[in-house]
Amino acid sequence: MSEQHEQIFQNRIDAEEKIEPKDWMPEAYRRNLIRQISQHAHSEVIGMQPEGNWITRAPTLHRKAILLAKVQDEGGHGLYLYSAAETLGISREELIDALHEGRAKYASIFNYPAITWADIGAIGWLVDGAAIVNQVSLQRTSYGPYARGMVRICKEESFHQRQGYHIMMTLARGSADQKHMAQDALNRFWWPALMMFGPHDSESAHSAQSMKWKVKRQTNDELRQKFVDQSVAQAEEIGLTIPDPDLIWNEKRGHYDFGEIDWDEFAQVIAGNGPCNRQRLTHHRRAHEDGAWVREAMVSYQKKVQQRREAA
Numbered sequence: 001m002s003e004q005h006e007q008i009f010q011n012r013i014d015a016e017e018k019i020e021p022k023d024w025m026p027e028a029y030r031r032n033l034i035r036q037i038s039q040h041a042h043s044e045v046i047g048m049q050p051e052g053n054w055i056t057r058a059p060t061l062h063r064k065a066i067l068l069a070k071v072q073d074e075g076g077h078g079l080y081l082y083s084a085a086e087t088l089g090i091s092r093e094e095l096i097d098a099l100h101e102g103r104a105k106y107a108s109i110f111n112y113p114a115i116t117w118a119d120i121g122a123i124g125w126l127v128d129g130a131a132i133v134n135q136v137s138l139q140r141t142s143y144g145p146y147a148r149g150m151v152r153i154c155k156e157e158s159f160h161q162r163q164g165y166h167i168m169m170t171l172a173r174g175s176a177d178q179k180h181m182a183q184d185a186l187n188r189f190w191w192p193a194l195m196m197f198g199p200h201d202s203e204s205a206h207s208a209q210s211m212k213w214k215v216k217r218q219t220n221d222e223l224r225q226k227f228v229d230q231s232v233a234q235a236e237e238i239g240l241t242i243p244d245p246d247l248i249w250n251e252k253r254g255h256y257d258f259g260e261i262d263w264d265e266f267a268q269v270i271a272g273n274g275p276c277n278r279q280r281l282t283h284h285r286r287a288h289e290d291g292a293w294v295r296e297a298m299v300s301y302q303k304k305v306q307q308r309r310e311a312a
């Protein structure tokens with residue numbers, strides 16, 4: 001019976017039909033989606049921290065207002081994604097517990113510090129840029145609520161990417177010190193941005209099955225290559241240099257060749273030993289505990305409303 005169900009399910013996927021919350025799905029598909037979507041949600045929310053750190057220090061009121069809106073958007077993305085994960089039959093509490101207990105991951109990039117204003121430019125340009133490349137592809141993911149969430153998120157991310165690039169462009173056209181600051185931010189964020197796409201396809205535990213189920217539509221290496229190809233011209237345009245001596249156009253492949261990522265560093269960061277892992281999780285736990293009274297008040301208010309409705 002179950003084999004038959006699985007075949008029907010795979011046929012629907014192959015026919016590009018979207019899978020919706022109440023449809024039958026293999027348990028492993030459901031678990032894989034909860035894993036990926038919740039990690040994506042955690043990334044959006046933890047990702048508010050490096051940029052949130054600069055809201056009070058943005059150089060102008062204009063930049064401050066933009067950054068404030070951007071960080072708020074990231075929080076909103078987290079909420080869409082938690083909601084999408086919840087349609088798979090898991091509660092928000094369980095998802096947050098998994099994050100706090102280290103059972104769920106979040107993107108490695110957010111364990112690096114944002115130490116200068118140029119880092120806010122580099123995050124918008126490169127981190128949001130990498131996120132868009134990945135998420136544009138995920139707009140075609142097989143699970144309906146995730147795909148629809150991605151469409152909306154991508155629209156907002158492209159504004160984020162442009163605000164980051166604009167900061168970098170302004171600094172690169174400024175004084176020698178400002179240009180140096182922009183180059184330094186690019187130097188520090190380039191390689192961690194490439195790591196966002198995950199391990200090489202040959203090392204990726206989930207890719208083969210996720211591609212078959214069309215949860216992922218392009219592989220880690222394909223998306224990373226796309227990001228490199230688009231970023232080289234963007235760096236050249238503003239006179240910055242990508243910190244990779246092996247970066248070279250390959251006429252035959254029609255793509256840039258680039259150097260090897262430091263996979264030991266990646267492994268360390270996802271194992272919890274990056275520069276800011278402890279700080280990020282400690283902050284998240286504290287914010288979650290500080291907000292407990294708001295959640296309790298909302299539940300209690302909802303109960304009262306329901307009781308009144310039932311009494312009337």
Ligand code: FAQ
Nearest residue numbers: 040043044047074106107108131195196198204205206207
């Ligand atoms: N960091 O078998 P694969 C953003 C883990 S949103 C940490 O290749 P998969 C917006 C992976 O989870 C950024 N862990 O895994 C923003 C797995 O571990 P597990 C987030 C990583 O899932 C901007 C193991 O390694 N975007 O930035 C990473 O098939 C600015 C084996 O890997 C998404 O989450 C990593 N970089 O492919 C917000 C997009 N890479 O779970 C604020 C959705 C891999 O077995 C400010 N996710 N791992 O314990 C995806 O597309 C996929 O999950 C991948 C990984 C491509 C990330």
